Amino acid sequence: MTNASKPETAESAPASNASPRPRFLLREMRSSCATQRIWKWTLPAFAGRLPDGRTYNTCPSAGICKDLCYARTGTFRFSNVLRAHQNNLQYVLDEPQAWEEQMTEELKHPRYHPKGSPAHVRVHDSGDFFHEDYLEAWLRIFRATPDVVFYSYTKMVELFERRVRPDPPANFRYRYSYGGTQDELIVPGRNHADVFPDEESLEAAGYTSQAPSDLRGAYGPETLGIPANNIAQYKRRQGSSTFRALQRAANAEKRARQEKRNGPASRRPKAD
Protein backbone atom coordinates (compact mmCIF):
# COMPACT_ATOMS: atom_id res chain seq x y z
CA MET A 1 0.00 0.00 0.00
CA THR A 2 1.32 3.40 -0.84
CA ASN A 3 0.20 6.94 -0.23
CA ALA A 4 -0.29 9.53 2.46
CA SER A 5 -2.93 7.62 4.41
CA LYS A 6 -0.48 4.88 5.13
CA PRO A 7 1.51 5.19 8.36
CA GLU A 8 4.48 7.43 7.79
CA THR A 9 7.18 4.81 8.13
CA ALA A 10 5.29 1.69 7.23
CA GLU A 11 7.28 0.49 4.25
CA SER A 12 7.85 -2.92 5.75
CA ALA A 13 8.39 -4.34 9.16
CA PRO A 14 10.99 -6.99 9.88
CA ALA A 15 9.51 -10.46 10.18
CA SER A 16 10.58 -10.56 13.83
CA ASN A 17 8.17 -7.67 14.52
CA ALA A 18 5.24 -9.52 13.03
CA SER A 19 2.21 -9.60 15.30
CA PRO A 20 0.96 -12.93 16.55
CA ARG A 21 -1.91 -14.10 14.36
CA PRO A 22 -5.14 -14.84 16.18
CA ARG A 23 -6.90 -18.01 15.07
CA PHE A 24 -9.96 -15.92 14.22
CA LEU A 25 -9.69 -12.41 12.84
CA LEU A 26 -13.34 -11.62 13.38
CA ARG A 27 -14.84 -11.22 16.84
CA GLU A 28 -18.42 -11.58 17.87
CA MET A 29 -20.07 -8.25 18.49
CA ARG A 30 -21.18 -7.81 22.07
CA SER A 31 -23.70 -5.06 22.13
CA SER A 32 -27.15 -4.58 23.48
CA CYS A 33 -28.25 -3.65 19.99
CA ALA A 34 -26.83 -6.78 18.37
CA THR A 35 -30.02 -8.81 18.19
CA GLN A 36 -28.42 -11.76 16.43
CA ARG A 37 -24.90 -13.02 15.99
CA ILE A 38 -22.86 -10.38 14.23
CA TRP A 39 -19.14 -10.58 13.62
CA LYS A 40 -16.88 -7.58 13.46
CA TRP A 41 -13.50 -6.48 12.23
CA THR A 42 -11.90 -3.62 14.14
CA LEU A 43 -9.02 -1.23 13.60
CA PRO A 44 -7.80 1.29 16.16
CA ALA A 45 -9.74 4.53 15.81
CA PHE A 46 -8.18 7.57 14.16
CA ALA A 47 -4.51 8.40 14.79
CA GLY A 48 -1.94 6.74 16.97
CA ARG A 49 1.43 5.11 17.16
CA LEU A 50 2.20 1.43 16.82
CA PRO A 51 4.51 -0.15 19.38
CA ASP A 52 7.34 -0.09 16.81
CA GLY A 53 7.05 3.70 16.52
CA ARG A 54 5.14 4.01 13.26
CA THR A 55 2.32 6.51 13.26
CA TYR A 56 -1.03 5.83 11.62
CA ASN A 57 -4.37 7.35 10.80
CA THR A 58 -7.12 4.85 10.09
CA CYS A 59 -9.76 7.55 9.64
CA PRO A 60 -8.28 10.04 7.16
CA SER A 61 -11.70 11.65 6.53
CA ALA A 62 -12.61 12.07 10.19
CA GLY A 63 -13.83 15.56 10.96
CA ILE A 64 -15.58 16.65 14.12
CA CYS A 65 -16.32 12.97 14.88
CA LYS A 66 -12.77 12.47 16.09
CA ASP A 67 -13.44 14.69 19.10
CA LEU A 68 -16.62 12.79 19.91
CA CYS A 69 -15.49 9.31 19.00
CA TYR A 70 -16.75 6.51 21.24
CA ALA A 71 -13.85 4.35 20.09
CA ARG A 72 -11.28 6.76 21.52
CA THR A 73 -12.48 6.34 25.05
CA GLY A 74 -13.59 3.71 27.58
CA THR A 75 -12.80 0.05 26.97
CA PHE A 76 -11.37 0.83 23.53
CA ARG A 77 -8.43 2.47 25.35
CA PHE A 78 -7.68 -0.49 27.62
CA SER A 79 -4.15 -1.49 26.73
CA ASN A 80 -5.04 -5.07 25.78
CA VAL A 81 -7.96 -3.93 23.62
CA LEU A 82 -5.99 -1.20 21.86
CA ARG A 83 -3.11 -3.60 21.32
CA ALA A 84 -5.42 -6.16 19.71
CA HIS A 85 -6.78 -3.52 17.34
CA GLN A 86 -3.28 -2.30 16.55
CA ASN A 87 -2.26 -5.90 15.85
CA ASN A 88 -5.05 -6.04 13.28
CA LEU A 89 -3.77 -2.88 11.63
CA GLN A 90 -0.18 -4.05 11.71
CA TYR A 91 -1.14 -7.30 10.03
CA VAL A 92 -2.94 -5.42 7.22
CA LEU A 93 -0.01 -3.06 6.73
CA ASP A 94 2.86 -5.52 6.94
CA GLU A 95 1.37 -8.60 5.30
CA PRO A 96 -1.63 -7.48 3.28
CA GLN A 97 -1.72 -10.58 1.13
CA ALA A 98 -1.47 -12.99 4.05
CA TRP A 99 -4.16 -11.01 5.88
CA GLU A 100 -6.49 -11.12 2.88
CA GLU A 101 -5.92 -14.86 2.42
CA GLN A 102 -6.51 -15.58 6.09
CA MET A 103 -9.69 -13.49 6.12
CA THR A 104 -11.01 -15.17 2.97
CA GLU A 105 -10.19 -18.61 4.37
CA GLU A 106 -11.66 -17.82 7.78
CA LEU A 107 -14.96 -16.83 6.22
CA LYS A 108 -15.38 -20.41 5.00
CA HIS A 109 -15.67 -21.57 8.61
CA PRO A 110 -19.08 -23.06 9.48
CA ARG A 111 -19.73 -20.36 12.08
CA TYR A 112 -20.15 -17.88 9.22
CA HIS A 113 -22.59 -20.17 7.44
CA PRO A 114 -25.41 -20.78 9.89
CA LYS A 115 -28.50 -22.56 8.71
CA GLY A 116 -31.44 -20.35 7.92
CA SER A 117 -30.19 -16.79 7.71
CA PRO A 118 -26.89 -15.41 6.45
CA ALA A 119 -24.07 -14.40 8.78
CA HIS A 120 -23.40 -10.68 9.10
CA VAL A 121 -20.00 -9.05 9.40
CA ARG A 122 -19.59 -5.44 10.33
CA VAL A 123 -16.40 -4.16 8.78
CA HIS A 124 -15.06 -1.65 11.33
CA ASP A 125 -16.76 -0.81 14.53
CA SER A 126 -13.91 1.67 14.64
CA GLY A 127 -11.50 2.80 11.96
CA ASP A 128 -12.36 3.22 8.29
CA PHE A 129 -11.28 2.19 4.79
CA PHE A 130 -8.11 4.21 5.22
CA HIS A 131 -6.46 3.35 1.91
CA GLU A 132 -7.65 2.40 -1.57
CA ASP A 133 -5.61 -0.83 -1.59
CA TYR A 134 -7.19 -1.85 1.69
CA LEU A 135 -10.67 -1.18 0.29
CA GLU A 136 -9.81 -3.20 -2.82
CA ALA A 137 -8.75 -6.12 -0.62
CA TRP A 138 -12.11 -6.03 1.14
CA LEU A 139 -13.97 -5.86 -2.17
CA ARG A 140 -12.19 -9.05 -3.24
CA ILE A 141 -13.05 -10.68 0.10
CA PHE A 142 -16.74 -9.70 -0.26
CA ARG A 143 -16.89 -11.17 -3.76
CA ALA A 144 -15.14 -14.36 -2.65
CA THR A 145 -17.73 -14.85 0.13
CA PRO A 146 -21.12 -14.22 -1.49
CA ASP A 147 -23.12 -16.03 1.23
CA VAL A 148 -22.02 -13.64 3.99
CA VAL A 149 -23.50 -10.15 4.30
CA PHE A 150 -21.03 -7.37 5.09
CA TYR A 151 -21.91 -3.87 6.18
CA SER A 152 -20.03 -0.69 7.05
CA TYR A 153 -20.36 2.92 7.94
CA THR A 154 -17.81 5.10 6.23
CA LYS A 155 -16.68 8.68 5.87
CA MET A 156 -14.55 7.88 2.81
CA VAL A 157 -17.18 9.34 0.50
CA GLU A 158 -14.99 10.24 -2.46
CA LEU A 159 -13.34 6.80 -2.50
CA PHE A 160 -16.65 4.95 -2.25
CA GLU A 161 -18.36 7.04 -4.92
CA ARG A 162 -15.45 6.31 -7.23
CA ARG A 163 -14.62 2.70 -6.39
CA VAL A 164 -17.71 1.10 -4.85
CA ARG A 165 -20.89 2.77 -6.05
CA PRO A 166 -20.42 2.02 -9.77
CA ASP A 167 -20.20 -1.74 -9.12
CA PRO A 168 -20.96 -2.68 -5.51
CA PRO A 169 -20.68 -6.33 -4.46
CA ALA A 170 -24.22 -7.69 -3.98
CA ASN A 171 -23.45 -8.76 -0.40
CA PHE A 172 -21.99 -5.43 0.77
CA ARG A 173 -24.15 -2.72 2.31
CA TYR A 174 -22.63 0.60 3.22
CA ARG A 175 -23.82 3.90 4.49
CA TYR A 176 -22.12 7.26 4.81
CA SER A 177 -21.86 8.70 8.27
CA TYR A 178 -21.81 12.41 8.93
CA GLY A 179 -19.12 14.18 10.90
CA GLY A 180 -16.31 13.87 8.37
CA THR A 181 -14.36 16.17 6.11
CA GLN A 182 -16.16 14.79 3.04
CA ASP A 183 -19.72 15.36 4.29
CA GLU A 184 -20.39 17.83 1.51
CA LEU A 185 -19.93 15.02 -1.05
CA ILE A 186 -22.85 13.05 0.37
CA VAL A 187 -25.59 13.39 -2.21
CA PRO A 188 -29.20 13.49 -0.94
CA GLY A 189 -30.82 10.11 -1.37
CA ARG A 190 -27.77 8.07 -0.38
CA ASN A 191 -28.05 5.89 2.71
CA HIS A 192 -26.51 7.78 5.57
CA ALA A 193 -26.34 7.99 9.36
CA ASP A 194 -26.18 10.99 11.63
CA VAL A 195 -25.52 11.09 15.37
CA PHE A 196 -28.22 12.89 17.35
CA PRO A 197 -28.12 14.02 20.97
CA ASP A 198 -30.89 11.57 21.89
CA GLU A 199 -33.79 9.46 20.65
CA GLU A 200 -36.27 12.32 20.85
CA SER A 201 -34.25 14.62 18.59
CA LEU A 202 -33.70 11.94 15.96
CA GLU A 203 -37.38 11.06 15.90
CA ALA A 204 -38.29 14.74 15.61
CA ALA A 205 -36.03 14.99 12.56
CA GLY A 206 -37.80 12.04 10.92
CA TYR A 207 -34.90 9.60 11.32
CA THR A 208 -35.13 5.93 12.29
CA SER A 209 -33.13 4.92 15.32
CA GLN A 210 -30.34 2.40 14.95
CA ALA A 211 -30.64 1.48 18.63
CA PRO A 212 -32.92 -1.59 18.40
CA SER A 213 -30.54 -3.47 16.10
CA ASP A 214 -27.06 -2.91 14.77
CA LEU A 215 -28.27 -4.52 11.54
CA ARG A 216 -30.24 -1.38 10.79
CA GLY A 217 -26.86 -0.13 9.61
CA ALA A 218 -27.25 -2.70 6.82
CA TYR A 219 -31.00 -2.85 6.27
CA GLY A 220 -32.33 0.38 7.76
CA PRO A 221 -33.84 3.22 5.76
CA GLU A 222 -31.90 5.95 4.01
CA THR A 223 -32.07 8.19 7.09
CA LEU A 224 -30.66 6.35 10.08
CA GLY A 225 -30.15 8.14 13.37
CA ILE A 226 -27.72 7.09 16.06
CA PRO A 227 -28.41 8.40 19.55
CA ALA A 228 -25.21 9.73 21.11
CA ASN A 229 -23.37 7.40 23.46
CA ASN A 230 -23.79 8.11 27.11
CA ILE A 231 -20.34 9.63 27.60
CA ALA A 232 -20.72 12.74 29.74
CA GLN A 233 -17.95 14.91 28.28
CA TYR A 234 -18.99 14.06 24.72
CA LYS A 235 -22.63 14.78 25.41
CA ARG A 236 -21.65 18.17 26.81
CA ARG A 237 -19.49 18.91 23.76
CA GLN A 238 -22.17 17.81 21.30
CA GLY A 239 -24.93 19.81 23.01
CA SER A 240 -28.15 19.88 21.01
CA SER A 241 -26.50 19.53 17.58
CA THR A 242 -26.10 16.58 15.27
CA PHE A 243 -22.72 15.53 13.89
CA ARG A 244 -23.85 16.83 10.50
CA ALA A 245 -24.62 20.27 11.93
CA LEU A 246 -21.38 20.40 13.89
CA GLN A 247 -19.37 19.51 10.80
CA ARG A 248 -21.20 22.10 8.71
CA ALA A 249 -20.39 24.74 11.33
CA ALA A 250 -16.74 23.63 11.44
CA ASN A 251 -16.51 23.83 7.64
CA ALA A 252 -18.02 27.32 7.63
CA GLU A 253 -15.58 28.45 10.30
CA LYS A 254 -12.66 27.05 8.35
CA ARG A 255 -13.77 28.79 5.16
CA ALA A 256 -14.17 32.07 7.04
CA ARG A 257 -10.65 31.76 8.42
CA GLN A 258 -9.27 31.01 4.96
CA GLU A 259 -11.07 33.97 3.44
CA LYS A 260 -9.76 36.23 6.15
CA ARG A 261 -6.26 35.05 5.39
CA ASN A 262 -6.44 34.96 1.60
CA GLY A 263 -9.39 37.14 0.64
CA PRO A 264 -12.68 35.78 -0.80
CA ALA A 265 -12.18 32.91 -3.28
CA SER A 266 -13.83 34.94 -6.07
CA ARG A 267 -11.13 37.64 -5.79
CA ARG A 268 -8.20 35.23 -5.76
CA PRO A 269 -6.21 34.95 -9.02
CA LYS A 270 -7.07 31.79 -10.93
CA ALA A 271 -4.36 29.21 -11.63
CA ASP A 272 -3.48 28.71 -15.31
Ligand code: SF4
Ligand atom coordinates in the same frame (compact mmCIF):
# COMPACT_ATOMS: atom_id res chain seq x y z
S1 SF4 B 1 -14.41 7.88 11.66
FE1 SF4 B 1 -15.42 6.69 13.30
S2 SF4 B 1 -13.75 5.62 14.36
FE2 SF4 B 1 -12.83 7.22 13.12
S3 SF4 B 1 -12.61 9.01 14.50
FE3 SF4 B 1 -14.59 9.23 13.44
S4 SF4 B 1 -16.10 8.25 14.78
FE4 SF4 B 1 -14.06 7.54 15.44
